[in-house]
Amino acid sequence: MMKKRFNPIKDRSSEIVAFLMSSPDMPKDEELRFKIELSIEEAVENVVQYAYEGGIGWLEAGTKLDDKSLVLTIELRDAGVPFNPLEKDDPDITLSADERPVGGLGIFLCKSMMDSISYRYEDGNNVLVMKKRVVS
Amino acid sequence: MKNNNYMKVTINKQDEKTFVVLDGRIDSTNADQFQQDVAPLMEGDNPDIEFDCTGMTYTSSQGLRVFLLLQKSVVARNGKMMLCNMNPRVKEVFDITGFSNIITIV
Numbered sequence: 377m378m379k380k381r382f383n384p385i386k387d388r389s390s391e392i393v394a395f396l397m398s399s400p401d402m403p404k405d406e407e408l409r410f411k412i413e414l415s416i417e418e419a420v421e422n423v424v425q426y427a428y429e430g431g432i433g434w435l436e437a438g439t440k441l442d443d444k445s446l447v448l449t450i451e452l453r454d455a456g457v458p459f460n461p462l463e464k465d466d467p468d469i470t471l472s473a474d475e476r477p478v479g480g481l482g483i484f485l486c487k488s489m490m491d492s493i494s495y496r497y498e499d500g501n502n503v504l505v506m507k508k509r510v511v512s
Numbered sequence: 513m514k515n516n517n518y519m520k521v522t523i524n525k526q527d528e529k530t531f532v533v534l535d536g537r538i539d540s541t542n543a544d545q546f547q548q549d550v551a552p553l554m555e556g557d558n559p560d561i562e563f564d565c566t567g568m569t570y571t572s573s574q575g576l577r578v579f580l581l582l583q584k585s586v587v588a589r590n591g592k593m594m595l596c597n598m599n600p601r602v603k604e605v606f607d608i609t610g611f612s613n614i615i616t617i618v
Contacts, residue, residue: 390517390539390540407601410570413570417539417540418572418573421540421572421574467609467610469610469613470610471614473580473587473614473615474584474587476584478577478584479573481609485573485605485608485609
């Protein structure tokens with residue numbers, strides 16, 4: 377289990393991602409790491425870019441591994457504007473290049489790469505929880 | 513020693529064709545740089561662009577964003593673009609997002 381509060385967070389997403397990826401809870405398997413890192417980067421970037429005006433604010437990032445079920449939990453908590461990223465519609469991936477809007481793929485990637493992702497607003501905080509079973 | 517955010521774009525023009533070697537990872541720290549690096553590919557008529565993605569180890573949605581901008585630009589100029597030798601993990605990111613349907617990956 378690992379947890380750290382970053383404050384401020386402006387321009388620090390790669391540092392926050394690196395902190396989480398260095399957790400002893402993380403699997404060694406390269407393919408799993410790829411999917412987890414991508415999900416973390418998208419979720420963290422979402423907070424860094426949009427949670428606070430001008431990026432002045434904190435983000436608490438933590439990991440936890442359940443030894444029995446081998447389910448890895450990644451939790452991100454911030455006190456920014458209340459925002460549930462899961463309410464956004466998934467992109468229409470059948471559109472042509474002309475029609476495809478630019479952007480809006482980050483959280484969709486998280487949803488696709490992780491086993492589950494949930495959001496709650498609690499005590500004035502946005503809490504995003506992502507889970508992935510880490511057996512290769 | 514390659515650091516965590518290593519990314520390199522090498523562009524070579526041979527006659528009518530443009531070859532691009534993409535090395536490293538594209539993430540939130542260097543996606544803007546990547547966009548600047550490929551800016552020359554957004555110019556000219558009937559572009560014919562071939563990316564060698566052998567050394568591309570990672571892309572986040574911000575890298576995908578640049579590939580979509582490129583593809584839109586290429587289509588608008590009646591050109592073609594191909595991404596070659598993509599590693600399976602990176603390819604999955606293009607598959608999941610439907611980018612494999614709108615960008616030629618071989």
